[in-house]
Amino acid sequence: MQMIEKIKEYILCRPVRFHMPGHKGRLSLFRNNAATFDVTETDETVNIYACSEFNKKLFRDTASIFNADMTLFSCSGATLALQTALMTVAKGKTVLCGEVHTSISNAFALCDISPIYYSEICEDLFIKYSPSAVIMTSEDYYGRLYIDEVKKAAQLCNKYNIPLICDNAHGTHLAFHNDGELHPVKLGADIVIDSAHKTLPVLTGGAFLHLCGRYSEIWNEFMQSMTLFASTSPSYLIAQSLEYGVEYMQKQPEMLDRLLQNVKKVKAELKKKNCLLYDDLELVTDPYRITIIAGNAKEIDSVFKSRHIYSEFTNANHVVLIPSVMNTDADFNKLIKAIKMIEIMPFEQNRLEVAEKTTRILEMSPRKAAFSEHEVVAVRDSIGRITAFSVSAYPPAVPIVHSGERITAEQIEQISKVCEYVTVINTVSKLN
16 A cells, blocks of 8 residues: 555654645545545435536535636546636637646647637737637736736627636635635636635645636536546545535635735745745735745755645745645744744846746647657657647646647757656657
């Protein structure tokens, strides 16, 4: 029982979890008796992927909390919700604005969608390409919020009568902050994906698909699309935890207030160390995310681990901490004590690449590239070849190269910097 022993070893060290999932190991829903609640589809239980009257009411009631009109449950994470959304409304050309998660790139191949990659939304895109949909990220891994970009995209999509899909995987909790003013539903998006398990007390794999306006009227079509990708044996534990997580947040708003105060204390302690935070980059950021920027990020993370404090993600220049309402005051006190022990190596702000500003041009559709005959070549030998599958560092799983792109020397250099484990690439073996 190798995996069980490995997880037990981690649990026994009594870790302070500043990583996903949002329940932090403190989910009281099942009261240490999860097996009792683990059921399957019967006449007495609920088929979570059925267009039943029970689900219709459940989805409407949940949607009202998020200011949406219908909220579907996903037991296979935001990936399933994204696949469902794209399969249902993205027919043909679809604008992909800014950096996105690799699951979106993969969904383009699965759903045979023709992506139009642009770093920024503009009206010329709608006039030139007549896209069927626009998809964009509303909060990235580091906590940057694309508020103005979402608002602008929503206005243009409304003008041209096409849906705006927002990947809000990291921002479910924002629906409960200041009446949801930072959540993409409130910003005008038509379809929003929330990866609830990241920041709510929800089991891993729990996500929401919010439908607004006329798209809620065809919720049954979204459900039909969902069945193409979802397991026919969905986890009822995950489904129940989704309902629990929303109710917890709704009925205990003081917990989010407490979380915000604790996060502010941590950031204040970091500023005493002259630490550069993502908040300092003149960007709109998630007030609950803690992203440290330093020249010695890995050394900082090592200090945290020595005190059994575990971050979500660390690379050469970033330490990302994802707290939630389930982190206790004691968790934050331990983190502050650890911060007092660290030394910060300054990182030059002008060297920080905040977002990619290039326009991608595909040589082949993602579907054709992914399903064509392909071969494995060394990274150093892949320049000029067409990639079969997207290549990304995980986390944050933002593709450096998308399926169907011709690989450039600049991309190879980036892969070498951030994807140390990537030594070969699947490339299309014909039509190169």
